[in-house]
Amino acid sequence: MARLALRDLSLAQGGRTVLEHVEGQFPDGAITALIGPNGAGKSTLVQGIMGLLKPSRGHIDCSVPRERRAWLPQQLALDLSFPMSVEELVMTGTWPSHGALKDYCGPHYLKAREVMARLGISHLAHRPLGELSGGQRQRALFGRTLMQEAELLLLDEPFANVDIETIEVLTGVLREMARQGTTILVVLHDLDQLTRLADDVLWLADGHAQWSTTQAVIDHRQRSLQSMPPLKPTHPTDAPHARTAK
Amino acid sequence: MLELLNSLFIAPFDYGFMQRALVAGLALSLAAPALGVFLMLRGMSLIGDAMAHAILPGVALGFLMAGFSLPAMSLGGILSGLLVAGLAGSVSHMSGHREDSAMASFFLISLAGGVMLVSLGGSSVDLTHVLFGSILAVDSTALVLIAAISSLIVVVLAIVFRALVVECLDPLFLRGQGMAGGLVHGIFLGLVVLNLTAGFQTLGTLMAVGLMMLPATTARFWSKRLEGLIGLGILIAMLSTSGGLLLSYHLELPSGPSIILLAGTCYVLSALLGRHNSLLDKLRRRDAPLVARDAD
DSSP states (O other): OOSEEEEEEEEEETTEEEEEEEEEEEOTTOEEEEEOSTTSSHHHHHHHHTTSSOOSEEEEEEOSOGGGEEEEOOGGGSOTTSSOBHHHHHHGGGHHHHTTTSOOOHHHHHHHHHHHHHTTOGGGTTSBGGGSOHHHHHHHHHHHHHHTTOSEEEEESTTTTOOHHHHHHHHHHHHHHHHTTOEEEEEOOOHHHHHHHOSEEEEEETTEEEEEEHHHHHHHHHHHHHTSOTTSOOOGGGSHHHHHOO | OHHHHIIIIIGGGGSHHHHHHHHHHHHHHHHHHHHHHHHHHTTOTTHHHHHHHHTHHHHHHHHHHHSSOHHHHHHHHHHHHHHHHHHHHHHHHHHOOOHHHHHHHHHHHHHHHHHHHHHHHSOHHHHHHHHHOOGGGOOHHHHHHHHHHHHHHHHHHHHHHHHHHHHHHOHHHHHHTTOOTTHHHHHHHHHHHHHHHHHHHHHHHHHHHHHHHHHHHHHTTTOSSHHHHHHHHHHHHHHHHHHHHHHHHHHTOOHHHHHHHHHHHHHHHHHHHOSSSSHHHHHHHHHSOOOOOOOO
8 A cells, every 4th residue: 555645635725616526546666747837836836745735625544754855945935145155954854853952973974075065066065055056955955855754746847947867866866766666756847757756646626636547648749739730839737637636 | 470360361361350250251152143143044133132122121110119120121121022022922813914023013112111210210220231241340140140040052953953954944843843933043042132131231132132143143254064164153152252342451441342342353254264255255255266165
């Protein structure tokens, strides 16, 4: 049985129902993409899974302990002008084991160094976050997440404002984590990244959810591209399962 | 020469009231700037000002009930400060409005209420004393209270330091880790209230904020690291306090404004000449040729 499952889940934000009757399991050790138009409830679902929002109906079964769940919000939601170095940020990922008081010790610093090397940011260890580019910041934030040794990882638009090289490094890291058994959920807008990253897709639209595979979504997109005038952009809402979804 | 130095810097502190004023000022200087640095970094620089007004009705009530007793006035101040912080937090949570709008509303109500209370029960001299303080009138009881509150602030701040840093950067991280939302924020605001209550006797409710914010905003022109900001802030606060006291002694100026104006002078000079993002720094950078920095 999967570590994370949704049972007849309904979620509401400020009195407005955003998602209704969502059912299903997120497979362990796989990357599931959450896609759908703006306002479809992607972030709301993430908040629900992180335990920040109580379901208005049904429930979320999650056997991962709270401190092993990690959430990486969009960069815009973070105050990255705070005077903190990359290494200090990465070290805050030890919170589950160290909390507010316990002193950082040698092995953890070594681990932080390994993590930074893996993300290619060792040379930036002592640079303040405010001086980094978008891609470097995202790598540093991934560093914190890796230190958390998460079993469940939720990411919101991890590749927004990030350079191609960083996307490749981070995709590799996420694939590796999934291989080691971490359950990963990624909110994505860009369908190109979907191909590269996700195994499964949870499509949200009009308050409902539809499970699918990456291949099916890509195939559908190909078809809709061919059948449409070349300049018209495709929207996820054009998908048939978004309309028929229950 | 030595004699001149002695008469300028040492002799004034032969007086008991100057000694007590100095110790009180230095104790406040150890606690206040760190709080100011966090307020500044969280974009809450003006919240300190709002909280200073919020403690006024409590101070006034304490004054009306127990006369000019620092413990009674401090207790009143702490209670009304915490009440306003709590009310502002609850209203913003309930309504979804930003906390600063609720804070602005409550501090204005407090200010008017406080001034009303002082006017009803005392004279305008009392009001000036509460609003602008008198560091030279600090007695031993007040000194113990100020030192105790400052020590408490330093200890609590050390305990919540890491949590506070993590929360500044990513407020949802700690909630995701199961810590009650707003706990750290609440403790922090409580410390700000405590500090202002300790400061009002010396600098008055309004200027107590000065010793918190000015050293922090000044330090920002010199350091980009958190430890640097706090350390420099403390140094600037201590220099301003001792310097301000000496100025007020020699030139017969009111002590509170002298201290804060000295800190203010540090700020203006730093904005012009500081190491980071000052006017001088901007001019220098414009003239400098492009340097190859490591590629982003």
